[in-house]
Amino acid sequence: MASLAFTTTPSPQFPPFKPKKSHKFIPTHLTKLQEDAKSHQVLYKSYFHRISSLCKEGQVQEAVNLLAEMELKNLKVGPQIYGELLQGCVYQRALFTGRQIHAHIVKHGNFFTENEYIESKLVIFYAKCDVLEVSNCLFRRLLVQNVFSWAAIIGMHCRMGFSEEALLGFVEMQRNGFLPDNFVVPNALKACGALGWIGLAKGVHGYVVKMGFGECVFVASSLVDMYGKCGILEDARKVFDGMLERNVVAWNSMIVSYVQNGMSEEAVEVFYDMRVEGIEPTRVTVSSFLSASANIGALEEGKQGHAIAVLGGLELDNILGTSIINFYFKVGLIDDAELVFSRMLEKDVVTWNLLISGYAQFGQVDKALNICQLMRSENLRFDAVTLASLLSASADIRNMKLGKEGHCYCIRNNLESDVVVVSNIVDMYVKCDRIDYARQVFNSSVKRDIILWNTMLAAYAELGQSGEALKLFYQMQLEGVPPNAISWNSVILGFLRSGQVNEATDMFLQLHSLGVQPDWIPWTTLISGLAQNGFQDEAILVFQQMQEAGITPNTTSLFSALSACTDKAALHYVKAIHGYVTRHNIWLSIPIATSLLDMYAKCGITDQENCAFDMILSKESIMQ
């Protein structure tokens, strides 16, 4: 055993915790050997002291260098020193230095490999440095497990995204008789959240209550985050409200939970509550608040967020930077987005992609392409997101040459296995009037998600190739992809475009009988399709049915209804729609205004005509 080995070696009697001034008490009748031992001890203590303080100052490598000196002076290094050194490496995540120490232990202190303290320290060290294989292996060979080694192993699996393994460990440690403490529980909750395992998570919550960990901010914040990740916002809020003490992470978890569940207004509110409480926001706070502001288009709030980041001296890292840029793009302030981009010191692929897709969405394809070139000159590679933006930009400007270049890049760089990229390639060829190319790409794709199916389906529908559309519609179901409202809409549109009105109406009724409540899109498709096929009365009837079904008309559906009003007989409908538009203060789009004017002109009604015309003028002047 290790302890036996210590007593037989002369010098490394481990220094007591409070060093005594031992030299004062050396009796004069000590033998030469005993005196040597004493002076060794003094020397050893001084080395221990130096090593320990170097480790605490973060200079582990310097501390390790002292080991060689000790060897020269014939001092044997004890487990306490190795413990200090390894701890220093844990703080610094100094993998290289830690390996050196491990080697030292194996070489110079073979009995220490059976010292449980050093062994678990090694497990913790490798776990902290995310060296999965080594720490797992050492852990399995541990003679004595304890809560610390279990916590390190579980934490490592959690960090590296192996949530199942982390939870398996959490269960096994309890089977082995170790009670999880408030340090392990957050990791278990994080794993539950990542997997959405709400059943187990609730069990852990119960355990937290039973053990009285609920007071611990770390545990409570993890509960908030876990419930947020599982989409149970009421419980997240309940835990949050029940917290006696909330640090900034607790607030952040609540804000993030709301943002991730599409409840941006609530997120903004929590942010303001946090400000009232005087809690200083971090980068996490501000970037989450900015996504919330971007989601709801809250211009002033988002600008305030940016100001808070600047005033608070928050470092403009990739995440905060992209959040700010994303916000400015979402509210249309491209110049501000550019300014922030230029101030960022480090940019990763995500940052560049954001800029590219931002420009592409605002139709500034030239700028998007310029950014691509700059990105290449910084030696960054395009990824699937870059290509998706590029392809969709090529589609928007109907530039097939550019689109083909993008397609080729995808082939060369193995990006065509990405479903998003493939959908964009297909859509690009469709928009460039080469449905045959699109179909080829579609056929050779390996994985097909609902979006890819719908892209191809919509292409045939637009062209009125209802047969092909219907074939795809059945094929996707055979391949296990259930159609959604958009797929149904395409089939209906395909029939309408090819003049098969009965089939279209039939499909629409089938959609109803499936218990799916169609949104305004299929309704509008049917209305304008009926009108285009000469079934004006039916179209108006469907428009009325849509409102009876509880769907509020929007600009597009109003236009489709107006398109059904082609002769004087429908004048009262036109007037009704006109009145509706005015009462509900709906933005008078150019197509709607034009239809109104057209109809009034046909019927020789100049008063109404003038009225509609005035509306356009006033709306347009407001817009400018």
Place this chain on the structure above:
DNA sequence: ATAGGGTTAG
């Protein structure tokens, strides 16, 4: 005599 923990963009 002794070690450790939660949140973030597309």
